[in-house]
Amino acid sequence: MSTLTLVTGNKTYSSWSLRPWLLLKHLGVEFHEISVPLHAPDATGQITRYSPSGRVPVLLDGNQVIWESLAIGEYLAERYPTVWPAEAHRRALARSAANEMHAGFTALREELPFNCRTRRSGVMPSHVAQAEIGRIVALWKTCRQTVHGEEGPWLFGCFTCADAMFAPVALRFHTYGVALPEEAKIYVDTVRQDHHVQTWIQAACAETAAIPEEERGKPVGENDAM
Template sequence: MAQIKLIIGDKNLSSWSLRPWIILEHAGIPFTEENIKLNRPDSRDALKQKSPSGLVPCLSHGDLVIWDSLAIAEYLNDAYPEKQLWPADINARAIARAISAEMHSGFTALRTVWPMNVTRRDMNHLTTGGVQRDIDRINDLWTMARKKYGKPAGGTFLFGAFSIADAMFAPVVSRLVTYGPVALSAEASAYRDMMIALPAFKKWEDGARLEIGNT
């Protein structure tokens, strides 16, 4: 089988790139990555040559090219069923997909006011413009998932074992640390801290620092 190649943007800034990358890294799926620097004069032309949408992330696997982070995640679930990237239980899987879709299409206030900046900490940014409403919803989702599915399943992730849902929320975890401190429930706080300490997340963070140092 051909090796996967993932086109990503800057690790410090590209929240969408983090999502499929952390799935591949945490699940131990072999892949190579290509980083295209964003917000540069030649960025748009470089992206158009690599991605049908002109955006990152973009995954190629042999002749197949997939854009959009959630579509990539679903493909990886289908291509590597042994990795069990969605919960096995049908009810848990339905909810995991629901909150992943909500993350994919929602939380625009938090995205806009709190752009991802992986290497920064405790910026204590404003929570106006709907940001606090988004935080409250995220807190509720994480708390619900951990109490109803994660803890009963005996794991530390939202639904017990690592899933696509955790990958979809990984950039939010980063934002809550960058712009914190943010008041969360005990369940949500423990989940945030676990994700930040995850080896795959640490590797992404180290890569972001290296990129900044080489800029």
């Protein structure tokens, strides 16, 4: 594998970019990052230089172009077996959960847009979004039930692509102060306290650009995002 390049968007708003970035960091894979400000007038033109879909993230491996966060995860799994759990039944569950996160929860995404720079108040999820939150909590519980003893705090003990896929929604829950059962709160804290996630949030806090439609509710405070 040649030196990888990951094309991402703003760290404040681009939940999709966080997923492969975080996975690469946990794998310990060196990569070059190109960040395209999503608010810029020529953002689409910049992104299409690298991505045929016109969206981020996109992974460049020599002449190979891989777009979509889950496809990037599967591409990396061909070279790094720890992308998914080692056991077949856990691996199947992890892939199912990751795919459900990738394809679903549209009400939650629309009503609670990703914004890891500040905490927000005054945003009330609809009944549909609340049901999606309940489904995510149930998924996390199902995954954690496969973990035994001191295997680790992630969904399957050790960090996998499933955690990369769910990390943005965990940060969403923190941003909007979503009420969660205790076990789900512990997982959200695991994500937030991760060294690499903290690095991402610190970079987001250093960004100055704002996308108004992504700034739902009222800010609680920048430092509380950490």
